[in-house]
Amino acid sequence: MRIGIVGVGALGSHTAMLLRNMDATLYGIDFDRVERKNVKSQFHGKTSVGKLKVQGLKQTMNGLFGVKLDTCTNKVVADNVAQVLSNVDLVIDCLDNGDGRRVIQAFVREQGIACLHGALAADGGFGQVIWDEHFQIDDEDSEGAATCEDGEHLPFIAITAAFIARAVQEYLVNDRKMGFQVNPGGAVRTH
Numbered sequence: 784m785r786i787g788i789v790g791v792g793a794l795g796s797h798t799a800m801l802l803r804n805m806d807a808t809l810y811g812i813d814f815d816r817v818e819r820k821n822v823k824s825q826f827h828g829k830t831s832v833g834k835l836k837v838q839g840l841k842q843t844m845n846g847l848f849g850v851k852l853d854t855c856t857n858k859v860v861a862d863n864v865a866q867v868l869s870n871v872d873l874v875i876d877c878l879d880n881g882d883g884r885r886v887i888q889a890f891v892r893e894q895g896i897a898c899l900h901g902a903l904a905a906d907g908g909f910g911q912v913i914w915d916e917h918f919q920i921d922d923e924d925s926e927g928a929a930t931c932e933d934g935e936h937l938p939f940i941a942i943t944a945a946f947i948a949r950a951v952q953e954y955l956v957n958d959r960k961m962g963f964q965v966n967p968g969g970a971v972r973t974h
Contacts, residue, residue: 784955786805875900
């Protein structure tokens, strides 16, 4: 099983860390660099500042846990999605923009690849863990959103990432798709 995590910022970096014990190859996909402000809300340390996020995460996962992370430093766009996601059995979409989500959604639907979408409200008001067949992309989400850069919502980011990891675990172990609507007061299983 090869799991592609598209976007290894707030949700994606924590999700990768929580999936480290799964019997699967983790494949991080992100073109962005770690900025100092990211350290407060993402599973990236000070030593990763200035590095590509996937390279920093790869180093951290190997150094802390002995886990190898395959990486891709390309931005997922219509022209390269087939190449970037060609050998993936499960896609976890942790992007913060509608345009990228639409590219991923079109590809996984065309190819019949399982896809789990993780999403956070920038203000920490809610999180979503939704399998593709139930996921609707918000039309207002085209530009991308700041994802809790000040660290104020770090526990909530980690909780939402834990629900993503739980949904992946349930899928891999029991072939059951579970989704969640998460808010600071708790979580509700949606499907």
